[in-house]
Amino acid sequence: MADNEMREPTFLVLAALADGPKHGYALIGEAETLSGGRVRLAVGTLYAALQRLAEQGLVREHGTEVVDGRHRRYHELTDAGAQALEAEAARLEQNAREARVRLGRRSRPASALRADQGGLGSGASRLRVRTAGAAS
Numbered sequence: 787m788a789d790n791e792m793r794e795p796t797f798l799v800l801a802a803l804a805d806g807p808k809h810g811y812a813l814i815g816e817a818e819t820l821s822g823g824r825v826r827l828a829v830g831t832l833y834a835a836l837q838r839l840a841e842q843g844l845v846r847e848h849g850t851e852v853v854d855g856r857h858r859r860y861h862e863l864t865d866a867g868a869q870a871l872e873a874e875a876a877r878l879e880q881n882a883r884e885a886r887v888r889l890g891r892r893s894r895p896a897s898a899l900r901a902d903q904g905g906l907g908s909g910a911s912r913l914r915v916r917t918a919g920a921a922s
Contacts, residue, residue: 792874795827799835800844800863800871807848809858810836836861844870 792800795817802808802816813836814827827835839845844867848860863871 791877792870794821795825795831796835796839797871797874797878798825799827799832799839800867800874803845803861803863804868804871807860807862809860811858813861839867843867 798817798820799813801820802813808816810829810832814829814832817832818826836845840847840861843864845861846864848862850857850859852858
């Protein structure tokens with residue numbers, strides 16, 4: 787994975803924080819919602835990710851409160867975190883756009899594909915299929 791690519795759980799945590807501060811269990815639920823139920827972050831995984839993201843300057847603590855005798859620690863996206871999320875969203879959109887273009891080509895006739903690609907040229911017409919037992 788390239789340095790500028792983000793793992794999906796990281797992306798989901800940053801996306802969940804994009805609309806405001808949240809505590810850990812809210813982040814777990816939001817990540818699951820954003821992923822359409824595909825990703826369910828374990829508590830330990832989430833807090834390790836939050837610590838790493840804080841060290842990278844992408845999130846920060848936003849305060850705590852006590853609810854039912856338990857401390858809730860809230861986290862928020864930093865400006866650097868928002869920029870990183872925006873960059874990753876743009877990268878994913880570009881990849882999706884390219885995939886859609888290529889899928890569109892797949893459903894078109896071969897002659898249209900050659901026109902889009904500048905033709906296959908005379909080299910393609912010289913391709914030969916070898917069969918088992920054919921002389922070299």
